[in-house]
Amino acid sequence: MADVAGVAGVSHQTVSRVLNGLPNVREGTRERVLEAIDQLGYRRNRAARALVTARTSTIGILTVGSEFFGPQSTVLAVEAAARARGYFVSVTSLERYDADSALVALNHLVDQGVDGVVVVAPLELVTEAIDDAALSLPMVVVAARPDVPAADPVQYVFVDQRSGARQATDHLLGLGHRRIVHVSGPVGWFDAAERLRGWRESMAAAGCDAVEAAAGDWFAASGFEVGTRLARQVSAGEATAVFAANDYLAIGLLRAFWEAGLSVPDDVSVVGFDDLQSSAFFIPALTTVRQPFAEVGRTALAALLDGADAPGAPHVLTPSLVVRGSTGAPRAS
Incomplete structure (x- = not known):
């Protein structure tokens, strides 16, 4: 200088x-x-500046593995937003999806002297660990937690997963489907639970039976496994549409239905969730729910940097339905 x-x-x-x-x-x-x-x-010598200001201009991000599209899209969005405001990021991921692993990862970030933490790990056990840790530094959690305590110092930012599920289900109902199966995501994930709730609410409002097929995880292989069983129900007229908890599960369904000789959407309609970059190029192109990940990243960082002293109601963003070729009216009975 x-x-x-x-x-x-x-x-x-x-x-x-x-x-x-x-x-x-x-x-x-x-x-x-x-x-x-x-x-x-x-x-700038940021280490020297940190000694003077007691701030490192570094944001910590705690997340799950890189194989999960939604969380990793959010991490990239937070990193871009942080860089635009002159901040570095330090990312650490959970070794296991439990409370102990979450506490270890959080302490790792705290020991680095980060100015705040954005948690992109929408797991019930992780939020429980955060509640128990009661850390003093600013923290934002990106998770569709439905029961955020009113006085919680941790701020929450999330996409309305329940609304997205209702949009997907209402679209199928509007096409005339009444036997809509939901291929649900893993237990313990807020996003999976909220999508399940949204589907159930729409089905109940329409007076339709809600038949769930649990996939157990988020991956295409599980969607394929479930799809091989659902193909028999489709052939028997017991299901005319499937709402999958994410696009990867929907990919597995599309493959299973193709192998069973079923036509999508003529024999069965399929809707996913997330809108992968490749979803528009599937055969047929996948109808899905798009999440505004870039907006989530900007909102999460703004909440961390500008709203740390004024926690309040969660910041809730709205997803949108993208209609493509994988959905259509059911065959006439």
Whole structure:
């Protein structure tokens, strides 16, 4: 900073004001300082700055494994939002999906001196661990938790999973389907539970029986396994449509129905959730529910940096239905 000040002909306090974007610096002076920074190739010593400010300009992100599309899309969105505001991120993932692993990961981030933590691990056991830890640093959790305590200092940001499930189910009901099976996600995940609830609510409102087929996880192989059983129900007229808890499960269903000689959507309609980049290129293109991941990332970071002292109601974002070729009216009985 002293070198920059010497080249620009200003005090080091002026250089500091320019670097921190503070007012009361003339535009001509600011330009001279920035030119000197470029000339000298100056880079801030963030370690030294952290000693002075007690802030590291680093955000911690706790997440699940990289194989999960929704959480990882959210992590990338948070990282992009943090970078746009001049923050670094430190990412750690859970070794196991239990409370002990969550506490170890959280303490790992705390030990790094992060300024706050965004948790992108929508698991009931993880939120329980966060409640028990009662950490003093700012924290935002991206999870569709339906029972957030009113006085909880932790802020919640999430997409309305229940609304997305209702949109998917109502779309199928609107096409004339009444025997709609839901291939549900794993137990213990907020997103899976909320999508299940939304489907049940729409089915109940329509006076239809709710038949669930539990997949046990989020992966295409499980969707295929469930699909081989559902193919028999479709052939017997016991099901005309399937709402899958995510697009990977829907991929497995499409393959199982194809192998069983069933046509989608002529014999059975399929709806997914998430809108993978490849979903528009499946055969047929998949009707699905799109989540606004970029908006989730921006909202989560803003809640962490700007709303840490004013926790309140969760920040809830709305998903949207994307209608493609995998859904149509049921065959006439």
